Amino acid sequence: MTIETFVADRLAALKADGNYRVFADLERHRGAFPAATRRAAEQAAEVTVWCSNDYLGMGQHPDVLAAMHAALDRSGAGAGGTRNISGTAHEHVLLERELADLHGKEAALLFTSGYVSNWAALGTLGAMIPDCLILSDALNHASMIEGIRHSRAERLIWKHNDLADLEARLAAQPLERPKLIAFESVYSMDGDIAPIAGICDLADRYNAMTYLDEVHAVGLYGPRGGGIAERDGLMNRLTVIEGTLGKAFGVVGGYIAASANICDFIRSFASGFIFTTALPPHVAAGAAASIRHLKASRTERVQQRARVAQVRARFDQIGLPHLPNPSHIIPLMVGDPVKCKFISDTLLDEHGIYIQPINHPTVPKGTERLRITPSPVHGDADIARLCDALEHLWCQCQLARRPMAAQ
Numbered sequence: 001m002t003i004e005t006f007v008a009d010r011l012a013a014l015k016a017d018g019n020y021r022v023f024a025d026l027e028r029h030r031g032a033f034p035a036a037t038r039r040a041a042e043q044a045a046e047v048t049v050w051c052s053n054d055y056l057g058m059g060q061h062p063d064v065l066a067a068m069h070a071a072l073d074r075s076g077a078g079a080g081g082t083r084n085i086s087g088t089a090h091e092h093v094l095l096e097r098e099l100a101d102l103h104g105k106e107a108a109l110l111f112t113s114g115y116v117s118n119w120a121a122l123g124t125l126g127a128m129i130p131d132c133l134i135l136s137d138a139l140n141h142a143s144m145i146e147g148i149r150h151s152r153a154e155r156l157i158w159k160h161n162d163l164a165d166l167e168a169r170l171a172a173q174p175l176e177r178p179k180l181i182a183f184e185s186v187y188s189m190d191g192d193i194a195p196i197a198g199i200c201d202l203a204d205r206y207n208a209m210t211y212l213d214e215v216h217a218v219g220l221y222g223p224r225g226g227g228i229a230e231r232d233g234l235m236n237r238l239t240v241i242e243g244t245l246g247k248a249f250g251v252v253g254g255y256i257a258a259s260a261n262i263c264d265f266i267r268s269f270a271s272g273f274i275f276t277t278a279l280p281p282h283v284a285a286g287a288a289a290s291i292r293h294l295k296a297s298r299t300e301r302v303q304q305r306a307r308v309a310q311v312r313a314r315f316d317q318i319g320l321p322h323l324p325n326p327s328h329i330i331p332l333m334v335g336d337p338v339k340c341k342f343i344s345d346t347l348l349d350e351h352g353i354y355i356q357p358i359n360h361p362t363v364p365k366g367t368e369r370l371r372i373t374p375s376p377v378h379g380d381a382d383i384a385r386l387c388d389a390l391e392h393l394w395c396q397c398q399l400a401r402r403p404m405a406a407q
């Protein structure tokens, strides 16, 4: 067996399982997003994107683009080094200040992505704190799981969002043992939200630290876009808050916000922070502009909520089974991998609507779904076209509908 035959066999097996992923090759249109041109082979077609994590359209906001153009003209393309060796630009320093302020923490530390921030921060804390136990929610993101694994700390998985299960596991440990509870606020596949206050109460009672991934909440919740912890007045109770600059903020990058000492510690010991080129200065400037805008403006958040409510109401009218949840994410449940992919392909090819199918292993078998993320940039006509196309395909696939107007 050669490497070529090995990889070809594995890819064939992946395709046979229906788990092979194909990219949609898109050209987003600044100023007109969610409109994009999709390129496939020799052809090009106009599509409307309904599954973007650029939740508020900040990736085309004039303030963000102006800040990026200005920084590019001022400082050039790349940072030119790691943060330690000539790569710290003033834009990074300003962005870290902006982030610390957003979360009401003493300090913040930038990484090249949210994935890297989870991997590096959890990896470093778990590895360096003697005898640290990490209690990880069962549905945590791959980046947290990889960070915890990399740390080689002992790990306990607690039932998703289940305070009783978490408490039982905490109570079984010596009070003085260092413990870290790792969890998310908004879970991106079901759109459910963690009981953060209850988790913080348990952390206090059982002497544990808390690490909260707010990736799907920053920019979107709280009076200044600080996330669910800001909305619920809990930011000061969390040891570490982690977020991304690549979703609602519309740019790219990741960060943690915490005490000055914790940020300094991770800055000093995390390989994934130290040994990689810093974000380009214009990226940092764009992210800072986006955060600043969303601290002051509620308009985008209010519009997004209205669009989400509008899509849900229309789905209820036509009986489409969307999972109820308190967030901005609408999981439309198909429950069959072949039909899920068929609906997604047909939406794209015949209706110019792009929604990536979510199949196993991302979600459990039998819960295959279309994950829909309405945003302020979707208009009434976009919503009407989406709902008409889905209604048609639901009939064609003979999928069950919910009784009209059922909740």
Ligand SMILES: *Cc1c(COP(=O)(O)O)cnc(C)c1O
Pocket (backbone or CB within 6 Å): 113, 114, 115, 116, 118, 141, 143, 184, 188, 213, 215, 216, 244, 245, 246, 253, 254
């Ligand atoms: C997307 C995501 C990340 C990673 O963030 P990136 O900036 O995209 O690398 C981390 N945690 C969760 C829960 C995510 O969904």
